[in-house]
Amino acid sequence: MNLNFEIASGPKVIFGRQSVLKLGEECTKLGMNSPMVLTDPGLKSSGAIDVVFESLEKAKINFHLYDNVEANPSDTSIVDANHKFIEVGCDSFIAAGGGSTMDTAKAVSVLFANGGKLSDWYGIGKILKPSPPLISIPTTAGTGSEVTNSSIVTDTELQIKTTVRNDTMFANLAIVDSSLLAKLPKELAAGALMDALTHSIESIGSPKSSPWTEGLANKSIELICRYAREYIDDRSVEKSADAISLAATLAGTAFGNTGLGIVHSLAHPLGAYHQLHHGTANGIFLPSVMRFNLPKMKKKYAEMNTLLSQNDENFKNQDELEQAEDTINKIDELARDIEIPKTLRELDITKKNLEVMSKDAAESNQVKTNPVQPTENDLKKLYEELL
Ligand SMILES: [Fe+2]
Incomplete structure (x- = not known):
């Protein structure tokens, strides 16, 4: 700790x-x-x-x-x-x-x-x-x-x-x-929600993470995973809109103190070169980057699973790696349920600017606070998997 x-x-x-x-x-x-x-x-x-x-x-x-x-x-x-x-x-x-x-x-x-x-x-x-x-x-x-x-x-x-x-x-x-939030278009709400979830997960992975920020980030993850579907279905419902608002603000305080990771390194060039919505880009990369970071994040992702699997009987029989992988699968499933595209291909984003985007991502500040240090080639591969 x-x-x-x-x-x-x-x-x-x-x-x-x-x-x-x-x-x-x-x-x-x-x-x-x-x-x-x-x-x-x-x-x-x-x-x-x-x-x-x-x-x-x-x-x-x-x-x-x-x-x-x-x-x-x-x-x-x-x-x-x-x-x-x-x-x-x-x-x-x-x-x-x-x-x-x-x-x-x-x-x-x-x-x-x-x-x-x-x-x-x-x-x-x-x-x-x-x-x-x-x-x-x-x-x-x-x-x-x-x-x-x-x-x-x-x-x-x-x-x-x-x-x-x-x-x-x-x-x-x-x-x-x-x-x-009542009139917020569904697509924007889904992208913004994935941005908040990414903030919390990347904050927990940062070497600057502390019990203070982890408490905020974990509560944020729990609220998002519990209320996201209901909120995206209807942003005017008080209980779920309150939960997601609180989650986003808690995540902001957490990452404001810890920095972020390479989901953001990869997402920012897509905003600059392809005008892709920041939160949507994060939602597309989050599961792939969690898999990339898994070697250093097994324990943290397994602990995160306890927030997401309170009523899941299978969870109790899983070892740490299975729990960590299950967390990633649950995040992936959530993104699909709220209609975040699975790939960049679905948005007709091509390989144009791939080299320069990989370079920009490798030079971004967020690389320093990612749990696994990627090479420029690792980042290029993460783009290529989704292009
Ligand atoms: Fe963000």
Whole structure:
């Protein structure tokens, strides 16, 4: 058991149905007079976050709407949002959306506070000046970005996804309200859910994993495996939507402290080169990568099985390796049940860019926290198996 660890516990969290109604009063408490509300155009037009605007209007908060957030946000979109923030004279951020929106707000806050070019701040721990206040409101239950101190951005010139990370980027408050998930399209909900599950499983495999983060990650895995099917069937059911929201936020705190693994190394280039949804890409790679990591993860995967097999009589007669393999099979089965594609071929993704994607994956930060160190060729083979 690793009993030498550091934990950044992140922002205050207000969890619960209708907690978004407290947004206006929470802005006042944080001294936010003219926040920029960031969201994406689809979410804005769906009406799913009207309740955000109503809460701000009720509290007489004078906000500016920025609804141009991109999926897989680019450096240029962050520069654009920062220009608007300065032009309008905003003093704080509210990010209402999925990971792209929350990551955009964090990256814009870094650029606003520190100036220069966004690329000056790529990497970990380079930022010196504190960011303006930020409230994050997740609407997809997946990325955990509401409780992490990092932002994933796509550099359009280098054609890579990269990270900006520092403790100054933590939101001041995360409002996690599962009633916002009711209108989330099924396919997006399934991808986001697999993202959260991947965060927890990769967090447990990281050498930085500790009893603190394992507790969070294990609870998250248990909730996802128990409630995923019911949630994907109908996102408006309170019990399962609450369970998945909680799981995603717990997973965010876990991986925010441990780092991730090569499911993410493989998924990010697919976002950069083929615009594949991040969570869907993770869901496709997760079972293959668990098999790749099995030599180092046998005990942990077997322990995970106890969370998934409470009523399974066969489980009691299995040895450790059988239990570990059974865990992988159960994760695979879950992905199929919620209609995550089994291969990249099914999505008509070709071998185009395979060499450069393998190279980018091998150079990613997540390789360092994967339990088994892969070569570039190992990563290429993992792509090839699914292409
Ligand atoms: Fe992720």
